[in-house]
Amino acid sequence: MIVLMAALDAHGLIGNHDKMPWHVPEELAFFKLKTLHQHVLIGRETWEAMESTLPQRHVHVLTRNPDYAGKPGYEYIETSLQKVIFNWKPQAQPLLICGGAQTYEQSLPYADELWLSLLPDTYEGTVFFPKFDEKDFMVKEQIRYTKFQFFRLLRKKKGASL
Numbered sequence: 255m256i257v258l259m260a261a262l263d264a265h266g267l268i269g270n271h272d273k274m275p276w277h278v279p280e281e282l283a284f285f286k287l288k289t290l291h292q293h294v295l296i297g298r299e300t301w302e303a304m305e306s307t308l309p310q311r312h313v314h315v316l317t318r319n320p321d322y323a324g325k326p327g328y329e330y331i332e333t334s335l336q337k338v339i340f341n342w343k344p345q346a347q348p349l350l351i352c353g354g355a356q357t358y359e360q361s362l363p364y365a366d367e368l369w370l371s372l373l374p375d376t377y378e379g380t381v382f383f384p385k386f387d388e389k390d391f392m393v394k395e396q397i398r399y400t401k402f403q404f405f406r407l408l409r410k411k412k413g414a415s416l
């Protein structure tokens with residue numbers, strides 16, 4: 255199963271250059287809870303811009319550089335997005351695709367689920383979640399937290415085939 259996991263502001267903003275536009279500890283704690291002990295795929299730019307690593311997560315870094323030896327803390331290098339998606343899609347265990355924009359954009363057609371944390375405010379920034387047709391998804395779960403709302407969206411029909 256392929257899951258895209260992202261936090262968005264009211265306008266779909268997800269980043270400000272290489273950083274997150276906000277600091278919302280409640281959402282960070284939620285991200286940790288959802289990703290703990292899971293396999294997460296992260297674009298190389300997001301991985302390097304993160305101030306910390308992701309302990310107790312199986313981190314796959316997406317890069318075109320097969321000799322990548324950047325910021326430590328990852329378990330796997332993935333040089334082909336199509337290949338990693340192809341291998342994971344039939345499995346029940348999710349691959350959590352956690353950004354950034356290039357990574358979301360290319361994997362969105364294959365997403366079985368979107369796990370979106372929606373922040374009610376607007377922030378300054380430059381990077382947006384890719385556009386998607388809400389009609390392709392149904393809301394399976396909706397939870398209101400103090401600082402954000404979580405939506406779990408399931409694709410109605412099968413994702414694009416590889």
Ligand SMILES: NC(=O)c1ccc[n+]([C@@H]2O[C@H](COP(=O)([O-])OP(=O)(O)OC[C@H]3O[C@@H](n4cnc5c(N)ncnc54)[C@H](OP(=O)(O)O)[C@@H]3O)[C@@H](O)[C@H]2O)c1
Pocket residue numbers: 259260261262267268269270271272273274275296297298299300301316317318319332333334335352353354355356357358360381
């Ligand atoms: N709000 C959120 O939930 C959230 C979550 C994550 C990130 N973000 C934001 O997203 C922004 C960063 O996104 P970004 O688009 O600049 O970068 P990114 O997707 O994190 O990383 C891009 C890099 O991934 C690798 N890559 C991309 N497509 C690939 C492919 N098909 N095959 C192999 N490698 C591939 C390339 O690495 P190489 O150059 O090494 O080849 C590319 O430079 C930041 O603003 C960040 O804060 C927001």
